Each structure stands twice: as structure tokens, then as C-alpha cells.
Amino acid sequence: MKNECYIVRDLLPSYIDQLCSEESARFIEQHIANCEKCSQLLHQMSVEFDTQEQPDISARLEQKKPFQKIAHFFNAQNKFAKFLHISFWIALIVTLGSFIYSLNVLSDFNEKQKEAQVVEQQKQDIMSKAFATLTTQANIDETALQVVFDEYSAQLQHLAVFSTKNIDDAARLQNGPTNTFPIDYSQAAIVIGENGKITEPIIPNDYDIGTVAMANDQWIVQYEYKQSYLKKVENAHQVKYYAPSNWTIFQLPFVFTIITLFILGAYLFQKRITKPVENILE
Numbered sequence: 637m638k639n640e641c642y643i644v645r646d647l648l649p650s651y652i653d654q655l656c657s658e659e660s661a662r663f664i665e666q667h668i669a670n671c672e673k674c675s676q677l678l679h680q681m682s683v684e685f686d687t688q689e690q691p692d693i694s695a696r697l698e699q700k701k702p703f704q705k706i707a708h709f710f711n712a713q714n715k716f717a718k719f720l721h722i723s724f725w726i727a728l729i730v731t732l733g734s735f736i737y738s739l740n741v742l743s744d745f746n747e748k749q750k751e752a753q754v755v756e757q758q759k760q761d762i763m764s765k766a767f768a769t770l771t772t773q774a775n776i777d778e779t780a781l782q783v784v785f786d787e788y789s790a791q792l793q794h795l796a797v798f799s800t801k802n803i804d805d806a807a808r809l810q811n812g813p814t815n816t817f818p819i820d821y822s823q824a825a826i827v828i829g830e831n832g833k834i835t836e837p838i839i840p841n842d843y844d845i846g847t848v849a850m851a852n853d854q855w856i857v858q859y860e861y862k863q864s865y866l867k868k869v870e871n872a873h874q875v876k877y878y879a880p881s882n883w884t885i886f887q888l889p890f891v892f893t894i895i896t897l898f899i900l901g902a903y904l905f906q907k908r909i910t911k912p913v914e915n916i917l918e
């Protein structure tokens with residue numbers, strides 16, 4: 637055996653596996669063309685490679701299959717996690733949006749409530765000022781009553797005073813200013829308007845929130861709001877009796893918060909179960 641043969645035989649396994657350089661491969665091929673023994677050895681080793689190595693590789697591929705299935709599974713899981721991730725951000729934005737909207741509704745409502753308080757306070761003020769002019773039993777101080785009317789002429793259409801002697805159910809008005817069906821103005825002791833005492837007949841409206849009355853033992857004061865001011869009175873009435881609760885205002889953001897937290901929980905759970913297996917697969 638020539639020296640070259642030893643070198644060639646050392647290189648043969650690499651040659652069969654196609655791992656040696658081009659120069660080495662050429663060197664081996666040249667040598668084998670001239671060396672019967674090495675050529676035989678190559679043939680023998682190639683046959684062995686086919687019968688041993690190949691099944692080995694396919695066996696290894698067989699072994700890999702379950703891992704590939706798991707990899708597919710976790711690929712799908714990963715896509716789901718990404719979906720949850722995006723869903724979380726969308727839900728968060730929607731939640732914040734609805735929260736800002738609800739805050740606006742709340743601040744709007746607070747504003748209306750302040751206006752309602754002003755209207756409510758005004759009712760009290762008009763009545764206490766009107767009753768303050770009705771100190772004597774017999775006579776109504778027309779001038780003083782006109783001063784009260786003029787102070788609120790932007791809000792009031794007219795203001796009337798009745799004697800309780802003429803009205804049957806005055807007692808129900810003694811608790812404070814009350815929205816009421818108007819008492820017939822023809823029964824009034826006096827009706828004051830923009831330009832002083834009103835003498836022409838006033839036909840009462842149907843029941844509406846525009847008429848307010850209050851009584852003490854002797855007198856009933858009744859006034860009506862101007863049409864232009866009625867919208868504010870209506871709003872005040874709405875706020876006072878049909879106020880939405882904070883729960884109603886924040887219902888939507890609350891529901892969205894629950895959904896967002898649920899998605900976040902699902903996402904974190906998903907991450908937690910896929911992470912260790914991902915690490916193994918890597």
C-alpha cells in the first residue's frame with residue numbers, strides 16, 4: 637500500500653459524506669482511478685453507508701415528526717397569542733375612548749346640575765322675597781311686589797298673589813315652591829307683569845313645569861316662567877328627577893375594562909404555557 641493510500645483512506649468517510657474540499661475530492665478520484673484496492677474500499681464503504689446511514693436518517697426524521705407537529709401546534713398558538721395581543725390594544729383604546737366619553741358626559745351632567753341648582757335656588761329666592769312683601773294682613777304692597785318681579789323679569793312672565801280664603805287646597809303648597817296646575821288668575825288679589833299690574837284676564841296653561849306656587853297661612857304666591865326661560869327650567873327638572881347614576885354613566889367603560897382585562901389575562905396565560913415549550917424547541 638502506497639503512502640497515498642493511507643491519506644485517501646483517511647479522507648474516504650468525508651468524501652462519502654461529501655464533506656471534503658474540491659481539491660481533496662479530485663485527489664481521491666484520481667487516486668481511485670489508478671488504485672484497485674482503494675476503489676474497492678470506496679465501493680464497500682458506500683454500500684455500508686447506504687444500508688446503515690440512510691435508515692438512520694429516515695429513523696431520525698421519523699423521530700422528528702412529533703416535534704414537527706408540536707412546532708406546528710405552537711406556531712398556531714403563537715398566532716393566537718399575537719391575535720390576543722392586538723385585541724388587547726384595540727380593547728384598551730376602546731376602553732380609554734369610552735372612559736373619556738363618559739367623563740365628558742359626567743362633566744356635562746355636573747354642569748347641568750349646577751344650572752339646576754341655580755334654578756332651584758332662584759325659586760326659593762323669588763318666593764321668600766315675594767312673601768317678605770306680604771307682611772300686612774289686609775293690603776298688598778304693589779310697589780314692593782313689582783320690585784321683586786323686576787329683579788326676575790328676565791325669567792318671569794307674571795307673578796300673582798291669592799288669598800288663601802278663596803282657594804281650597806292651599807295647604808299642599810305650604811312645604812315650599814311647588815310645580816303646580818295654575819290657579820285661575822281671575823281669583824288673584826293681584827297679578828304683576830312687565831309693566832305693572834295686569835288687569836286683562838289670563839287664561840291658565842295646562843299643567844306644566846312652568847308654573848310654581850307656594851303658600852303660607854294668608855297668601856299664595858304663584859308665578860309663571862317666560863317661554864324663553866322654560867328650556868332651562870325643563871333641564872333643571874330633568875336633572876332633579878331623572879338624573880342618571882354614576883353607574884349608568886360609567887357602565888360602558890366598565891364593561892370594556894372587564895373585556896380588556898379578560899383579553900390581557902388570556903394573553904398572559906397563553907404566553908405562560910407556550911414559553912417553556914418554545915424554549916425547548918429552540
Ligand SMILES: [Zn+2]
Pocket residue numbers: 638640641644667671672673674675
Ligand atoms: Zn490506494
